[in-house]
Amino acid sequence: MLEKITTILEQFEAQGSFSTRKTTNAEDLNIEINSIGSLRFPLKPGVVKRMIKIAKPATFGWRDKTCLDSEVRNVWKIPKSRVKINKRRWNKTFNPTMDRLKTELGLSEQSSLRAELHEMLIYAPGQFFRPHQDSEKCDGMVATLVVVLPSPHRGGTLIIDHQGEKKRYQSSRAASDKLSFFAFYADCQHEVRPVTDGYRVVLIYNLILKEKADRITSPSATRTRQLLTEALGNYFAAPPKEDERRGGVNKLVYLLDYQYTPKGLSWKALKETDRLRASALSEAATILDLEIYLALADIQEIWDCEIDEPGWGYSSRRRHWEYYDDEELEDDSDDEADVELLELIDDSTIIKHWRDAAGKPAGLPEWSVYGREICWTTATDQFSPFESEYEGFMGNWGNTMERWYHRAAIILWRREDRCAALLEIAPETMIRELLQMAEKKKTLKQAQEITRHLLPDWSSSNHSRKMSSSFSPILRLALRLDEQYLARELIYPLSSAILSPKTVPAMVRLQKTYGSQWLIDVMQRWLKPPAYEKWGNPIDKLAQIIKRWVTHTPAIEDELTHWLMARQLGVLKQKHHDHAQSGSPVSRLNNASTRIAEITELVSAAILSSDDGVFHETIDHLISNEKDYLIFDLIEISRFIKQQSYEHEVTEAQSNRLLDFVRDKVTRALDSPPRKVGDWLITETVSCGCADCKVLTAFLQSSGEEHKVWPLAKGQRMHIHQVIDAMGVPVTHKTERRGSPHKLHLTKTKQLFLQDREHRDRLKEAKDDLAEGR
Numbered sequence: 092m093l094e095k096i097t098t099i100l101e102q103f104e105a106q107g108s109f110s111t112r113k114t115t116n117a118e119d120l121n122i123e124i125n126s127i128g129s130l131r132f133p134l135k136p137g138v139v140k141r142m143i144k145i146a147k148p149a150t151f152g153w154r155d156k157t158c159l160d161s162e163v164r165n166v167w168k169i170p171k172s173r174v175k176i177n178k179r180r181w182n183k184t185f186n187p188t189m190d191r192l193k194t195e196l197g198l199s200e201q202s203s204l205r206a207e208l209h210e211m212l213i214y215a216p217g218q219f220f221r222p223h224q225d226s227e228k229c230d231g232m233v234a235t236l237v238v239v240l241p242s243p244h245r246g247g248t249l250i251i252d253h254q255g256e257k258k259r260y261q262s263s264r265a266a267s268d269k270l271s272f273f274a275f276y277a278d279c280q281h282e283v284r285p286v287t288d289g290y291r292v293v294l295i296y297n298l299i300l301k302e303k304a305d306r307i308t309s310p311s312a313t314r315t316r317q318l319l320t321e322a323l324g325n326y327f328a329a330p331p332k333e334d335e336r337r338g339g340v341n342k343l344v345y346l347l348d349y350q351y352t353p354k355g356l357s358w359k360a361l362k363e364t365d366r367l368r369a370s371a372l373s374e375a376a377t378i379l380d381l382e383i384y385l386a387l388a389d390i391q392e393i394w395d396c397e398i399d400e401p402g403w404g405y406s407s408r409r410r411h412w413e414y415y416d417d418e419e420l421e422d423d424s425d426d427e428a429d430v431e432l433l434e435l436i437d438d439s440t441i442i443k444h445w446r447d448a449a450g451k452p453a454g455l456p457e458w459s460v461y462g463r464e465i466c467w468t469t470a471t472d473q474f475s476p477f478e479s480e481y482e483g484f485m486g487n488w489g490n491t492m493e494r495w496y497h498r499a500a501i502i503l504w505r506r507e508d509r510c511a512a513l514l515e516i517a518p519e520t521m522i523r524e525l526l527q528m529a530e531k532k533k534t535l536k537q538a539q540e541i542t543r544h545l546l547p548d549w550s551s552s553n554h555s556r557k558m559s560s561s562f563s564p565i566l567r568l569a570l571r572l573d574e575q576y577l578a579r580e581l582i583y584p585l586s587s588a589i590l591s592p593k594t595v596p597a598m599v600r601l602q603k604t605y606g607s608q609w610l611i612d613v614m615q616r617w618l619k620p621p622a623y624e625k626w627g628n629p630i631d632k633l634a635q636i637i638k639r640w641v642t643h644t645p646a647i648e649d650e651l652t653h654w655l656m657a658r659q660l661g662v663l664k665q666k667h668h669d670h671a672q673s674g675s676p677v678s679r680l681n682n683a684s685t686r687i688a689e690i691t692e693l694v695s696a697a698i699l700s701s702d703d704g705v706f707h708e709t710i711d712h713l714i715s716n717e718k719d720y721l722i723f724d725l726i727e728i729s730r731f732i733k734q735q736s737y738e739h740e741v742t743e744a745q746s747n748r749l750l751d752f753v754r755d756k757v758t759r760a761l762d763s764p765p766r767k768v769g770d771w772l773i774t775e776t777v778s779c780g781c782a783d784c785k786v787l788t789a790f791l792q793s794s795g796e797e798h799k800v801w802p803l804a805k806g807q808r809m810h811i812h813q814v815i816d817a818m819g820v821p822v823t824h825k826t827e828r829r830g831s832p833h834k835l836h837l838t839k840t841k842q843l844f845l846q847d848r849e850h851r852d853r854l855k856e857a858k859d860d861l862a863e864g865r
Contacts, residue, residue, distance in 0.1 A: 172209065
């Protein structure tokens with residue numbers, strides 16, 4: 092169907108040209124140059140030489156820089172501030188000429204062009220301007236106007252190139268009393284060839300479409316327009332194929348023939364065939380009740396290619412740019428001249444800078460277009476890329492050329508499919524619009540039906556999981572839909588990231604509307620771990636969540652908060668046990684602060700919600716599974732509970748149980764005698780049971796063996812290095828690289844005694860802190 096639409100669009104022929112020329116009398120142009128005086132035509136060489144004395148070399152823009160390079164742009168510039176024109180007299184000739192230029196450029200009869208003087212240029216013998224493209228120097232600029240003043244010269248031919256079609260304009264043959272007007276669209280490449288004799292003096296104007304109704308207008312319908320309307324109707328009426336289904340509805344993206352920038356993008360600024368086709372598409376959109384948008388399209392293509400140039404071989408790279416901030420220069424080395432494009436490997440199109448049918452910003456985000464939704468009448472490879480990059484042979488890849496283009500596009504979809512289209516393009520916008528409908532009684536049923544229709548695509552897409560900034564609107568919509576099934580299916584696909592203190596008020600409203608068990612079922616879906624994980628992730632900021640929750644609901648016997656905390660405890664039990672069984676001593680020590688924070692946050696949540704059941708079960712777990720925690724884990728948790736007892740009502744019997752248990756554990760540790768001088772025993776066990784690790788264990792647990800020399804092969808040495816590092820014991824391990832096999836030197840360090848003293852000092856401090864009555 093897209094081919095048929097494209098064929099019909101090709102029938103709209105341009106009514107104008109990308110460039111045009113007009114000649115007028117010079118008698119109405121009265122120019123005065125500051126420090127020079129009034130000019131008389133034709134200009135005499137002596138006057139021009141005086142003008143050059145007050146001029147400066149012209150600069151050009153390259154990306155984000157302003158450059159001065161006579162190899163690129165060699166011309167004298169007089170700023171417009173020094174040029175004074177008698178506009179009342181000049182407009183007698185200038186305004187009618189502008190009207191003719193507008194018509195010949197194919198601009199709408201309803202539009203109006205305004206000319207803004209940019210600068211005066213003087214080309215002396217030998218001066219030129221290499222191929223470049225003018226940027227849009229102000230909002231609404233669509234074209235450039237060059238007015239060549241009567242001045243004898245040779246050379247200086249203006250060459251304008253649009254997509255390979257070139258026009259050459261010579262001003263040297265103009266009569267001595269005539270002005271030459273050359274107008275061309277801003278996206279055209281152009282150059283000024285060297286002046287060979289005399290002086291070429293010009294005025295440069297920016298041509299701007301004056302602000303009028305920012306809508307495209309359409310003449311009366313023709314048979315071609317009727318065929319286009321029928322083809323579009325058939326396209327949008329056909330159901331999407333299963334293998335092409337994306338967003339659940341048909342969308343159409345038509346790439347325009349001209350290039351535009353964000354500043355110059357508007358319906359009224361469309362050029363030639365673009366304007367005609369946009370008008371026809373707009374008319375069809377009105378008849379078929381389609382939404383229509385104008386936007387920019389950034390296109391990337393990756394081509395398989397061949398290059399015929401010595402020196403560019405394996406893994407070579409180079410770049411070529413053509414877009415700049417002011418004038419856009421064409422690289423003289425012509426990076427792509429020696430590259431033959433063979434096959435398109437991949438491409439992508441990003442739509443951005445959306446404008447609606449009225450020309451206003453549509454507020455839609457960037458959108459990566461599905462390739463089968465795109466059609467065009469001019470292929471992208473017929474444009475000059477604004478950036479390209481060649482990469483030589485890379486293993487499995489041959490030579491490739493990446494090319495980037497700036498194009499414009501018209502996007503259409505059925506108005507009734509707006510929400511389905513937004514599901515793919517702007518899901519946050521879709522949610523906001525559905526919420527606005529659901530909040531009004533007269534459109535509630537419509538919101539319910541649209542939601543019901545979108546649920547299959549909503550549930551299977553990833554958009555819902557990425558909308559972290561829109562969690563609150565989604566929850567509000569679930570509440571306003573006032574239907575358990577729709578609300579549940581709407582929020583089912585969300586991730587556990589939705590559980591945060593910020594979303595608690597909305598959660599509580601859902602709980603009150605649909606019930607605690609309904610919300611528990613939803614949360615179980617959110618928190619369900621992937622199949623490859625043994626446990627789910629703990630809920631972040633649980634204490635803050637519970638604190639906010641209990642301010643909205645009765646704390647005692649709240650089914651949902653109890654479920655949240657009981658689930659958290661179950662996750663922590665499994666997580667901490669598995670880490671204790673499989674984690675190295677070093678990793679257990681490094682993760683101590685995380686373990687402590689997770690348990691204390693759970694305890695804090697239980698205290699805040701007065702949930703004695705979870706509090707008691709947490710204490711039971713810590714006592715019954717003490718091996719899952721380091722002694723200083725239990726000490727810090729006990730300190731926290733003791734502090735909480737001063738600030739909140741805490742079940743004294745349960746808190747004392749843990750405190751008594753930890754005090755006893757600390758006391759027993761202190762009752763063991765301190766390490767004696769010469770006692771090199773290391774009690775840590777080696778988890779690996781291989782023969783070498785058994786030898787290592789015997790060395791570590793030997794109280795009298797301080798040093799060991801151990802001949803080992805390289806692989807065995809590496810294993811022992813890794814085991815000792817993972818254990819974190821004070822043992823150095825160095826290789827003596829003499830003999831065969833090399834020898835591994837293991838040495839227990841005096842750090843062993845220092846660690847023992849520090850350990851006992853920390854235990855004494857903890858015993859004092861946890862003492863009764865303190």
